[in-house]
Amino acid sequence: MARETWATRLGFILAAVGSAVGLGNIWRFPWQTAENGGSAFLIVYLAIVLLVGVPGLLAEFVIGRRSNKSPVGALRDLSGSKTWGAVGVFSVVTGITLLSFYSVVGGWILRYLLESGVSLVGANPAYFANPGQYFGGVSAGADAALYHLLFLGLTALVVFAGVRKGIELGTKLMMPAVVVLLGGLAVWAATQPNAAAGYSFFLRFDPSVLSENFFAILGPAAGQALFTLSLGAGTMITYASYLDEDRSLPFDGSAIAVLNTFVGVLTGFVVFPLLFSQGINPAETGTGPGALFVGLAGAFSQLPAGTLIATAFFAVVTLAALSSSISMLEIPVAFLVDEYDIERRNAVVGMGALVAITGTVCAFNPAIFGFVAGPLVNAFLTAGLAAFLLFVGWVMGRDALDEFTSGVGSFGESLATPWLFAVGVVLPLFLVFTLLSQFGVDAA
Numbered sequence: 001m002a003r004e005t006w007a008t009r010l011g012f013i014l015a016a017v018g019s020a021v022g023l024g025n026i027w028r029f030p031w032q033t034a035e036n037g038g039s040a041f042l043i044v045y046l047a048i049v050l051l052v053g054v055p056g057l058l059a060e061f062v063i064g065r066r067s068n069k070s071p072v073g074a075l076r077d078l079s080g081s082k083t084w085g086a087v088g089v090f091s092v093v094t095g096i097t098l099l100s101f102y103s104v105v106g107g108w109i110l111r112y113l114l115e116s117g118v119s120l121v122g123a124n125p126a127y128f129a130n131p132g133q134y135f136g137g138v139s140a141g142a143d144a145a146l147y148h149l150l151f152l153g154l155t156a157l158v159v160f161a162g163v164r165k166g167i168e169l170g171t172k173l174m175m176p177a178v179v180v181l182l183g184g185l186a187v188w189a190a191t192q193p194n195a196a197a198g199y200s201f202f203l204r205f206d207p208s209v210l211s212e213n214f215f216a217i218l219g220p221a222a223g224q225a226l227f228t229l230s231l232g233a234g235t236m237i238t239y240a241s242y243l244d245e246d247r248s249l250p251f252d253g254s255a256i257a258v259l260n261t262f263v264g265v266l267t268g269f270v271v272f273p274l275l276f277s278q279g280i281n282p283a284e285t286g287t288g289p290g291a292l293f294v295g296l297a298g299a300f301s302q303l304p305a306g307t308l309i310a311t312a313f314f315a316v317v318t319l320a321a322l323s324s325s326i327s328m329l330e331i332p333v334a335f336l337v338d339e340y341d342i343e344r345r346n347a348v349v350g351m352g353a354l355v356a357i358t359g360t361v362c363a364f365n366p367a368i369f370g371f372v373a374g375p376l377v378n379a380f381l382t383a384g385l386a387a388f389l390l391f392v393g394w395v396m397g398r399d400a401l402d403e404f405t406s407g408v409g410s411f412g413e414s415l416a417t418p419w420l421f422a423v424g425v426v427l428p429l430f431l432v433f434t435l436l437s438q439f440g441v442d443a444a
């Protein structure tokens, strides 16, 4: 059976943007920015997106488009070595791991969406009891498991329908809806009293971050940049493997990074004015991703049109999360389809059943959830991206240059060699450095 491809270039870009834009943008990004020096953090983050994120994205694209295979087959075929194929299996594990916790969070959000529509903002702040923590307090137990299964079911439905009729069509509908709704909410938020205090909380420029705390924010900024661009899991390899003709990868990669950052900033322009307009000062009530929900639920419940606004907001979060979770499920599914000729539908059912179990474990056990969502995923993505970069730099070499330049103009061609050097040498060193700093080794 012929392998599927994207119907259009825009379809590919939107699918990749859909993967990138997610809870990372809406949940983590505004808070990390506000907590780590505002626009000073933003500058460091943007530099990392440009210097590490985009080249890394292009490395995954080059592997995928060159091989037209998902990570296992891609690394094996391009290298001619089974050992590299085994490295690719790591992606399959990463995809399953990511989806196991992400689907639980997706479940919380789905619950917020459903409850905000039915009752007058029935969202219960108690779900997120420990706002100070990394991924927020955890709503655990049977409810969480049930909503996780619901969210996973939606994810599986999209992937079940295939690359064109599922992922491409789905993200083509979801991403414009996200941007339009979020833009509308941002405009509305700007009209609220005291909105300016929200903006300045979000983006005030704290220069001390760039001098004293620079190394302290480098780790979080790098971790955020990888997670937000969906790097290191093999999702972007898989998506690029469905490209058939050679178009400019640097253009597509840059467009994806820009749109992804735009959505993150736009979310900040919704969340913070809204909180401040309701007299909720996140600096006092405690920040952290959990507070996004605690604080927002509080704000929504005070608003006259709270139900409508809350529904719009949680619809945005649900769509953003869903367009990311499908890209996680697609990794193990594509693996089964490519390597074992298993029919897509059966692969989705099989992998869906597996994640139903692993996600349920996360839903019941906050300690496991926290470990998976934090250190485990961080380590997997960093190590995964390092492996892809080294592969492109040292195994593909000329082939990678060839793939990078096909479909680009002369400006793009001039970037190819510096890109390969960055990918093979500079960025892996940078990743090792940030990995060590995340584990508390004082690399500075």
Ligand code: PHE
Binding pocket: 019, 020, 021, 022, 023, 024, 025, 098, 227, 228, 229, 230, 231, 233, 235, 324, 325, 327, 328
């Ligand atoms: N980029 C997604 C987000 O920001 C998360 C993700 C990571 C998706 C890795 C796929 C692979 O929410």
Ligand code: NA
Binding pocket: 019, 020, 021, 022, 023, 024, 025, 227, 228, 229, 230, 260
């Ligand atoms: Na993102």
